Each structure stands twice: as C-alpha cells, then as structure tokens.
Amino acid sequence: MDHPNNQNIIGAIEAVLFVYGEPMEIKRIAKILKISESKIKEVLQQLEQEFSIENRGLKLIFSDSPAGERVQLATKPEFVSIIESIIKEESKDNLTPATLETLSLIAYLGPLSRAQIDFYRGVNSSFILRALLMRGLVERFPAPKKANIYLYQPSFDLLKYLGISKIEELPEYERYKSQIPSTK
C-alpha cells in the first residue's frame, strides 16, 4: 500500500479476511499488503481490540501452524441463535466418550503425535483420529524432521465450535498444558 498508516491497514486486513473467509497465514497477509509481518501483528492486535466493543458482531480467531500463525474472521458466539435462523450449520452433536477423550487431549496438550495420544489412552487411536480429521475437528501436519509422523492439533472449526478465539482460552489451559506428555 502506498501510504500505509495503522488506520487503513486495519481496513485492508478486514477486507482481505472478509473476502478470503478461510484462515489466512499472517505471513501471507503481510505479502499481499506489502507490509512487514510484525506490523501486521501489531495491527491485528488493534483490530482485535476494536472488535471487542459491544456494537461489533465479528471477532478474530488465531491458531499456529508450522508455516506460522494464522487468523480468521468469524461471528461472535453470542449471535449464534440469530445466525442459525439463516444458515444450516452442521449440528454440534454430543461427543462420544472416545471422541471426547481424544479431542480433549489434542486441545489441551496438542500438537501431539498418534503415539503420544495412544500412550495416554492406552488404546490404538487411529480410527478415532481418522474420524476427527474427517469431521474437520482436528488438523494434522507432518512432524518436523520425522518421516511419516503427523502431529495433531485443534482445527479452526473446533475453535469456532468451542466459541473461543484461541486454544489458550480453554479453561485452565496453562495448568494442563504444562503436563508435557512423554513419547516414551
């Protein structure tokens, strides 16, 4: 942008996230707007603050990936009943015991490998993980420097279902996160 100041960078980011719809890497936003990543991060914080005002219906959702932090624009959870009257969202059904067990582990302790999840549960988790991937509640990335090993972490859809902006907003997140899992 020609004369970037924080004000019109905010507007540009809002426009980009609105049109793109899906989670977008902050690195990519920086490239598109030809502004440094650190500047984008600073402005995103400002935008987040502006969204926190009561008269805004939207919010930002953040999550990390091996390719860097990503951000997505979404509605605030409190407007869900109004939204449900215009679109048919896939229903947020109850979770089965095995799904709940696996999903909680990934949410609080992720990214985790399948071996780590198996270790906690004492049972082979490949079917459950496949089902969670298919429902789009978790996402996976190849583990750095390890062939054929994937790490599982909460997806943006999961964060949206939970009505939180980032995984750290889960109740008592820090307390459980510090129980670092062993790979044995």
Place this chain on the structure above:
Amino acid sequence: MDHPNNQNIIGAIEAVLFVYGEPMEIKRIAKILKISESKIKEVLQQLEQEFSIENRGLKLIFSDSPAGERVQLATKPEFVSIIESIIKEESKDNLTPATLETLSLIAYLGPLSRAQIDFYRGVNSSFILRALLMRGLVERFPAPKKANIYLYQPSFDLLKYLGISKIEELPEYERYKSQIPSTK
C-alpha cells in the same frame, strides 16, 4: 433478541450480513431479529456511518428489489486491487496433492457427496471442494431427495481442458468406477 439496544442490534446485523453474504431484505432482517423494520433502518444508518471511518474495510450496499429494500455487506472499493490479487494468487496454486487427490476422485467416481470424498481421503474436504468450485474444475448439484446434500462432478470446462469429450474416456474409467470401495 432479549434486551435489544442499538449497540447489540448493530453487532447482530453485522454478524447476519457477514454470514449471509448476499443482499438481504431489510424486512427479513427485522423478522430474524424480531425488531421493527423502522428500527432496523435506523440502526443500519448508524452502522453505515461507522463503516465510513477510515479503519473499516467493509461497507453497506443498499439496493431495491420487488420485495423491498435490501442491504449487503461488501468490501470498500479502494481494496479491489488487493482482493483481485488474492484471488489470482489462490488460483495460481499448482497441482497440490490435495487438489489432485480430490479432483481424481470426482473425475473417476463422481458424482460424489462431500461425505464420500472425506471417507476416501480420510480428512475433511470442505475447503478443497470450495477451491475446486471457485476454479471451475468441478460443479455441484443438490442430491436428489436429500436435503442440504450436494453431489460433485467434473465440470464441462475440465473435460474440454483434458481433451476428452466424456468422462468415460478417462484411462481405465470402468475399472475404478466399478470397484468403488464400500463407504461402510
């Protein structure tokens, strides 16, 4: 809404228009929010004013229709070149494994529902299907007798690009088509 004040009505309208995407009749917004049409109009004016501030990237577009006045949420015109560059960049993406996998499934086994594609791939395919639709490589139509389920098939443009006149001309088409693994 339970205790509507101008502030959270603005937020609610923003959320509704954000999700709906298309022009929406003011009458319908009034019905969804259970607030009088005149009140909605008043709040929309307030919202329009807020959008006019420099740090907003969105604006309201009003239009008339036989069913009454409509309003749509859209990006401000000054961001049009940025938006176009994202769309162009997104389409430039070369043949990623996900694109190829999904496209070959739809070509050989289509028409397929999203659930079927998810099953074959073992991961959620909503994003990739949306991307294929945007690039005109596949098209979708409502599944007969099933509400809210779409079936995906190769687009006519794709066949032309592949240099075939019908999908059956793909190598070994019958072989794969006939042994569709059960989705059990």
Place this chain on the structure above:
Amino acid sequence: MYQLTLQQFTGPIEKLLELIEEKKLPVAELSLAEVTADFLNYLKTIKEVEPRILADFVVVASRLLLIKSKSLLPNLELTEEEERGIKDLEERLRRYQAFKPAINLFKKTWEQKGYSVSRPLFHGRPPVFYPPKDLDVKILHSAVNSIFETLKQLSPEVQTIELSAISLEEKIKEIIKRLESGIQQFGKLTKEKSRSEVIVLFIALLHLLRDQIIKAEQKQGFSDIIIEKHGSSK
C-alpha cells in the same frame, strides 16, 4: 458403522482409573491388584460389544494379572521388564488422573450454546475457470490408482485387529477341554501359542480360578502352573 460403536468406549487407562476411583483407592500397585477382577469383568462386556478394541485392553489386563499374581504369591520374582511394565502402568494412570479434570472442562466448553461461524472461501464470487498447468488425464489416472492402493491397505488393518482380539470365551472352553483330556500344566497349554494368545489363556485361567471352576498351584516362581478341575473327574 462399527466406528460408531468403537467410539462409545474410552481407552483401558480411563476405565482402570474409573474402577480405582470408584473404590476410592489411590493409584498404587495394591489398588491395581484390588480392581483386577472388575477389570476382567469389564473386558468380558467389551468382548461382546466391540471385539476390535479387546486387544488393547488385554495388554493392560495382562499387567494387572501380573500385579495380582505378585500380591497373591509374595515369592514371585518378576523380571526387570515386568517390573518396568507395572511402573509404567502406574505412571500412565497418574498422568491420566492428573489430566482427567481437563476432559470435563473441555466437555463443558463444547456444550456451551454459542459458537462462531465463518465465511466460505471467496463467498459470493463467481467461479473463474483456472486449470492447474500440469493437469492431464495421465496424472488423474495415477492419482486415482494410488488412492485405491491406500484404501486396500486400510482394510487389512481392520482384519489384523480383529484377529488379535482372541476370544476369551474360546480360551476358557479350551482350558476346560484340555483339562478334560488330561493336560494339567499351563506350560503345555501355551505351547507354540502366540504371545497374545498366552495372555488370553492366562486371563481365562484366572477367570476359571475366580469362578472356582479350577484349582491352580505353582510350586515356586517360574515353575509350571499345575491346573486341576474342581471336583475333578466330573
């Protein structure tokens, strides 16, 4: 849709912890010995409903049996590996116990009414035909072929799991039959059996012991277990 029934079961660690907590016991070797019978009973119910996950429960059951045997036979010497196995089970239980409240917190958050909704990619924009440069029929053909190959590999995985879930009931019957045919040493029963079969046989043995269908005796650690039917010659 067996995956659905599969999802009704938590892992064996969760189950074991539940049994211990039901009895208000601490996570310790003695508590594990205490709940062994309950765990074996649960194993039986899973076997009926979902044999495919039995194998993982059998592994835990075999450790419990070791602990139980140790508590019953104080002279029983365990190998280093077995000792490590017991410590490992305790460690897992402690970990799980420490994490368990987080599952409830997660559940509560999930069940909250509100959730956020986002927009699909380029919502409302018309499609523009933009084919990938190197796309052709050959590439599509080889892609579909490799998907089918992967799917083929998936099915045997299911079969292996089923195979390893050896029926407990079968083994119980086998022991009774063998006893009737005169075999009395556990060592002979387990001859040329796979490791997992031996474990199931041992569980079966304990079942029979508990239900007082048989008597068993081990003269000293590592010596063979001599089995006899109760009220023999019946």
